[in-house]
Amino acid sequence: MTVIRKLNAPAMSKCILCYSCMLACARLNYRAHSVTRCALKIKTAGGISGKYVADICRSCIDPTCAHVCPTGAMSVKEGGGARLTKSKCIGCRKCVEACKLNYLDFDEELKLPLMCTHCGICVKFCPHGCLEILTENKEGGQ
Amino acid sequence: MLYQNYIRVLYIDLFTKKIKFENREDLCEYIGGSGVASKIFSELADYGSEPLAPSQPIVFAIGPMSTIFPICTKAVCSFFSPQTGEYGESHAGGRLAMAIRLANIDAIVITGRAQSPVYITIKPDDIIFHDAEPLWRLGVSESGQYMRSMAGAPGNRSIIRIGPAGANCVPTAGINVDTYRHFGRLGAGAVFGSKNLKGLVICGEKDFAIKNPAEYNKLYSEIYDKATKTGLMAKYHELGTPKNVLPLNKINALPSYNLKQSNYEYAANISGEAFAEEVLHRKVSCSGCPIGCIHIGWLRKLFDAGYEYESCGVSYDHELVFSLGSQLGIKNTTGVLNLINETEEMGLDAISCGVILGYMSEALEKGDITLSETIVEVKFGEIDNYLKAINYIANPPNDFYRDIGRGLYNFTARKGGDSYQYALQLGGLEISGYFTGPAHLIGGLTGIRHSHLDNAGYSIDQKLLKDASTLSAKTVAEKIIEEEVIRSVYTSLVICLFAREVYDLETVCRALKVIEINASPDSLKSVSSKILKNKLEIRKKMGFCIDNFPLASRYFETPSPYGLIKKEFTDEIITHYKKLIEQ
Ligand code: SF4
Ligand code: SF4
Ligand code: SF4
Numbered sequence: 001m002t003v004i005r006k007l008n009a010p011a012m013s014k015c016i017l018c019y020s021c022m023l024a025c026a027r028l029n030y031r032a033h034s035v036t037r038c039a040l041k042i043k044t045a046g047g048i049s050g051k052y053v054a055d056i057c058r059s060c061i062d063p064t065c066a067h068v069c070p071t072g073a074m075s076v077k078e079g080g081g082a083r084l085t086k087s088k089c090i091g092c093r094k095c096v097e098a099c100k101l102n103y104l105d106f107d108e109e110l111k112l113p114l115m116c117t118h119c120g121i122c123v124k125f126c127p128h129g130c131l132e133i134l135t136e137n138k139e140g141g142q
Numbered sequence: 143m144l145y146q147n148y149i150r151v152l153y154i155d156l157f158t159k160k161i162k163f164e165n166r167e168d169l170c171e172y173i174g175g176s177g178v179a180s181k182i183f184s185e186l187a188d189y190g191s192e193p194l195a196p197s198q199p200i201v202f203a204i205g206p207m208s209t210i211f212p213i214c215t216k217a218v219c220s221f222f223s224p225q226t227g228e229y230g231e232s233h234a235g236g237r238l239a240m241a242i243r244l245a246n247i248d249a250i251v252i253t254g255r256a257q258s259p260v261y262i263t264i265k266p267d268d269i270i271f272h273d274a275e276p277l278w279r280l281g282v283s284e285s286g287q288y289m290r291s292m293a294g295a296p297g298n299r300s301i302i303r304i305g306p307a308g309a310n311c312v313p314t315a316g317i318n319v320d321t322y323r324h325f326g327r328l329g330a331g332a333v334f335g336s337k338n339l340k341g342l343v344i345c346g347e348k349d350f351a352i353k354n355p356a357e358y359n360k361l362y363s364e365i366y367d368k369a370t371k372t373g374l375m376a377k378y379h380e381l382g383t384p385k386n387v388l389p390l391n392k393i394n395a396l397p398s399y400n401l402k403q404s405n406y407e408y409a410a411n412i413s414g415e416a417f418a419e420e421v422l423h424r425k426v427s428c429s430g431c432p433i434g435c436i437h438i439g440w441l442r443k444l445f446d447a448g449y450e451y452e453s454c455g456v457s458y459d460h461e462l463v464f465s466l467g468s469q470l471g472i473k474n475t476t477g478v479l480n481l482i483n484e485t486e487e488m489g490l491d492a493i494s495c496g497v498i499l500g501y502m503s504e505a506l507e508k509g510d511i512t513l514s515e516t517i518v519e520v521k522f523g524e525i526d527n528y529l530k531a532i533n534y535i536a537n538p539p540n541d542f543y544r545d546i547g548r549g550l551y552n553f554t555a556r557k558g559g560d561s562y563q564y565a566l567q568l569g570g571l572e573i574s575g576y577f578t579g580p581a582h583l584i585g586g587l588t589g590i591r592h593s594h595l596d597n598a599g600y601s602i603d604q605k606l607l608k609d610a611s612t613l614s615a616k617t618v619a620e621k622i623i624e625e626e627v628i629r630s631v632y633t634s635l636v637i638c639l640f641a642r643e644v645y646d647l648e649t650v651c652r653a654l655k656v657i658e659i660n661a662s663p664d665s666l667k668s669v670s671s672k673i674l675k676n677k678l679e680i681r682k683k684m685g686f687c688i689d690n691f692p693l694a695s696r697y698f699e700t701p702s703p704y705g706l707i708k709k710e711f712t713d714e715i716i717t718h719y720k721k722l723i724e725q
Contacts, residue, residue, distance in 0.1 A: 016424075016425050016426050016427045016432075016434035017426050017427055017429075018427035018428075018429070018430070018431055018432050018433075018434060019240075019427075019429050019430055020212075020366070020430075020432045023209075023430060026349075027352065027358075027359060027362065028359060031351055031352045031355050032349045032350070032351060032352065033144070033209075033210055033349065033350040033351075033352055034243075034244060034347070034348065034349040034350060035240070035244075035298060035429075036244065036298065036347040036348075036349055037349045047286075047287070047290065047321060048320055048321040048322065048426065049321050049438075049454070049455045109349070125366065125432075127370050127432040127433075127434070128434070
């Protein structure tokens with residue numbers, strides 16, 4: 001049985017724009033102090049007085065990012081979304097261009113796409129419960 | 143600079159439009175923030191010239207922990223105050239500290255005067271001067287929108303700018319930071335205006351690799367949990383600082399009607415609870431703080447018949463509920479938001495502006511000033527006339543408004559007679575929303591920024607009140623200095639003062655160690671004393687003398703939680719303060 005995990009942002013109207021989620025992802029996944037190196041972005045639509053939106057990987061059932069990857073570094077994940085195998089990535093940026101939601105960013109220094117692993121660390125550090133990890137049990141997975 | 147043995151300073155000269163970077167090892171001992179900004183300021187200040195002379199510097203600085211640890215969110219601005227004519231320092235949150243960090247800078251120094259209005263985009267690899275002529279007299283929100291779309295700097299950026307008040311060099315003008323924060327006090331906005339500088343857009347993408355991940359992540363989580371799970375900071379999030387309105391009112395510590403009273407019969411109408419229930423729209427945080435203490439009220443205004451409404455979000459806090467609420471006899475939350483919104487748009491310091499309007503209302507009532515001067519009948523409770531008067535302070539149509547916009551100290555000094563006896567200023571700066579007792583008065587008078595946050599006199603009063611019978615003037619003076627030294631540690635690091643209980647000095651030292659800075663609580667205190675000493679020297683050179691700022695008789699006529707404050711007692715505190723400072 002495989003457990004499928006998907007990051008979700010069901011309650012962004014509660015967001016206080018603190019960036020704790022981005023800082024946590026940067027800190028714990030990328031050993032980085034800056035919000036510029038993390039796998040999600042909290043954005044404002046129309047400035048700080050507008051709406052706050054989470055730019056996250058939406059675990060597409062048909063992930064174009066994986067389809068276009070020439071090396072198989074970005075591969076289709078069972079149940080939706082894609083998984084990045086860093087060692088196979090050649091930094092061609094095709095996945096970044098192909099992401100249907102324009103979510104995926106490329107880190108120029110690491111030469112890697114900043115792909116979400118749906119680990120849930122950001123969820124733990126959100127003080128307002130804006131984010132969640134959806135889990136699904138899938139019978140017969142590998 | 144994080145993990146380096148220098149402070150990276152960007153110098154911008156507006157006259158030549160030349161810039162330079164310097165990596166200064168000598169500044170490290172001043173920590174950052176307030177320590178570094180005041181040190182650089184002291185080197186460059188043109189002591190013999192006017193505060194608004196083009197040669198004067200304005201300095202911004204962040205600290206070593208800025209956005210590296212939770213709630214280290216403030217940036218500090220040092221300048222020559224056109225309002226008090228001495229050292230000016232103001233602190234602001236928002237996104238600014240994070241943007242300066244991502245731009246790979248520790249301090250920004252601006253000198254000179256541009257030949258025509260400009261705003262500047264600061265990126266790690268580029269500094270761009272933009273023509274700001276068309277924006278020069280625009281309101282704060284509109285100019286912010288233009289700068290946001292024109293500067294071509296997406297993502298993690300901060301925009302600071304002045305409004306009409308700053309452009310007109312009104313000495314009580316502030317600099318607005320992002321949408322809801324400010325370098326409000328002491329006239330930083332006029333300094334920008336005098337330099338033909340509309341604002342700054344700061345952005346960057348610099349990353350710093352974490353050096354000691356295991357220790358760092360552990361300590362980060364510990365501090366984060368302490369801030370979010372122990373209740374230490376819950377009050378700032380729930381109702382925010384307006385939570386203080388009702389308790390202060392109950393103990394006779396809420397100034398109202400220009401401190402003719404220290405309680406307010408409509409306090410319940412404009413309490414934190416009333417704001418939350420009636421208009422609270424959302425809460426927002428400074429970047430890197432999980433608390434969310436910035437409370438935004440939704441202001442809805444009828445502008446025409448036929449149900450024509452306009453609406454916008456306005457941030458409110460205790461200070462403004464006092465200055466543009468109880469001080470002016472405003473009886474409802476919408477009225478307060480309306481006045482805040484206007485001061486925001488004009489780019490005025492909302493505390494000074496409200497206190498000035500309260501003074502004008504009483505002075506007009508008394509016949510000390512005339513309607514031909516004020517143009518509109520400023521009167522307690524009359525919102526529409528206050529709205530017009532705010533506009534006049536920002537865009538002075540006559541000498542009266544030009545004078546009153548310089549603050550109540552300057553205004554009453556010029557007017558002479560007894561006019562200062564009901565002018566609510568301390569050390570040249572309009573008071574904040576506490577009338578807790580003698581420590582607050584002397585704390586404001588002596589504090590480096592003349593801010594209630596310098597030494598928390600209000601809190602000293604409340605602690606000492608428990609044992610008022612044995613209260614000695616010497617103890618008060620000692621506590622004021624002691625607290626100012628401690629707070630100087632936080633303002634140099636630059637940790638938000640609301641988080642001081644989360645960051646006891648031991649925790650601060652552990653955090654510094656993880657980012658490879660060695661310090662002990664004692665060493666921090668001694669650096670902090672040195673920083674304070676430097677600032678005291680600056681203001682001495684600028685001619686500051688406590689004796690030039692006699693306390694208004696109003697402070698001794700209205701009951702405080704201590705009953706009537708005795709003038710002899712405050713005199714005694716001042717005597718002790720002077721002696722202690724000499725040492
Ligand atoms: S990276 Fe983009 S395309 Fe790929 S799964 Fe996530 S959202 Fe879909
Ligand atoms: S789920 Fe994990 S990888 Fe994805 S954004 Fe959150 S912290 Fe980053
Ligand atoms: S941690 Fe939560 S509240 Fe803070 S920015 Fe992220 S989603 Fe918004």
